[in-house]
Amino acid sequence: MLRRPRPLSFLAALAATGLVLTTSPPLAAQRSVAGVDDEDDADADADAPEADDKKKSDDKKKSDDKKKSDDQKKSDDKKKSDEKSKGDEKSKGDEKSKGDEQSKGDEKSKGDEKSKGDGKSKGRKASPDDVLEETAEEKKKRAAEDDARRKAEDAVAAQEAKKEAEKARLAEEKKANAEKRRAETRDQRLASARRVRPLVREEGAYRVGVALEPGAVQKGALVEVRFDIGRKLDVADPKFGNREPLKNLKLVATVVEPSGKKDGKKRYAVHSLGAPGLYGFHMTPPKDGVLQVQLTGDVGDRTLDVSFPVHVGAWPPPDFDDEDKRAQAADAKGG
């Protein structure tokens, strides 16, 4: 008996060939509702084993389709519910956000006011660091740069230290040379001091340069004692430099002879020599020994009082080297 091919079996066959992969779910649904499937399936089971396979595949497909449709439906429902909830949430969120924003605004304004007081650093801290995080490569590059910079700085410091050391060495060398030269020229200085012997005395800010002429003092011979009196200035004067000569001073020199007798003390008026800061007096030592000369006088804010020995009949004087060093030290100080 010739059986009219069933349209569904045909579709299934088509599906098996791959020409029609799926059937529309509404059609399947219609069929299942009409109750046609059961009869057709039974017929098909009886007709051919191929049909069983086909049926199985169809069933499977149906179940898959159904599952898919269910899943889709579920997902649609879910979507809808999500959208709904989102809408609710949104509406709620809008309302909430408005309130939040307001409160945030209030807080922000408060915070701004506070941050103004706290300073900018707090505001910067608030920015997330993770956004500016460096990559490993950048880190490596930066480390290399830091290393190079450090090395350069170390090199500069080392160079400066070397320069300082060299400078100190040169200064030491210069000093040593000067000492050596001084030692070599002691005879020359002695010869010079025999004519005019310089001495230096300092009292506070005042410096008194003394010149004895002749330096080799002999009894019964005239000695000219000259003084160069100045005040050391903290700030150099354009006219005088760092030492201001003191003018119009009233000075007295008291010469004490070694005898210790009453007549052994003579007072001399010290006169201006014409140039600013220069003064002097003449004396004639009556005998050999050590005369003590004391220079006194008012220098404005205080009384100047310096003294020094004059060795009569002794050459070289026993204090020659000491006085020489004292004069050098005073010169080195810039007096």
Place this chain on the structure above:
Amino acid sequence: MLSTIAVPLFLSFATQTPALGDLDHGQALLKEAGGVVRVDGAWINRYSDETILKLLASGKDGFPTVDSDNVLDQWDVLAVLRAANSDLRDLVPEATHVYVAETKLDDNAEKRLTEQARIKSDDVVTSRRVFVAYALDGEDADKDRKQFVSAKEPKKRDKLKRDKKVGYVVFANLDGFRDGKHEVAFTTDKDVKITRVIVRDAQGRAPDDLNQAAQRFLGKGARGKYDELKAGGAGKAVGELSGPLSRAFLQAAESVYMYEVDERDYFAFD
């Protein structure tokens, strides 16, 4: 001889005043310049130190010419000249200004001296220099650097009011005393009482014995009194000195009166 001049003088009566220079060197320079030591207080006290330094460089007004570029050499010579004479710094240390008055006795003054003081008319010295000492205040007042004012400087003299006067200094010869070449320097107060007195011999020395005797006359003398001054105590020097010193004082006082007459006239409209 000159070398013996200064030391006793300075030690005895002028120890407060420091030496102006080196006497030994000054005497050598003075000798080299052909100068001599002159004992005449009225002459050398007429000038300030600065003026005398200039005169020593030029050799004027009886000063020798000291040919040296070193000012200390001139100070040494000045020290010798000052050492042989009584100095205003010792006689009126408190004075800042000194008016140098040239006085001349009038007939009445001479008459008083000859009649009341019984001084021979030949011994009366009619012209004499009187140093009137003033102590002023102000920036230009310096006791160590006294300012000298003469009659030719009326602006300066105008400042020398009577109430600023501290006394008078007069130099006179001790006529009739020993060789007749001694000089006495009197300092008197405004009422012409003796406050200081120094006697020097012809070499400028101030012998201790004479000066000790002369100190007995301190506080003596008075305006308008012409009796001989009577010093307390006894001793050869006092007895020897009393008459000559009194006559010298009366003549000096008469010169002071002459100055006072001139001063009254000068400040008549004050």
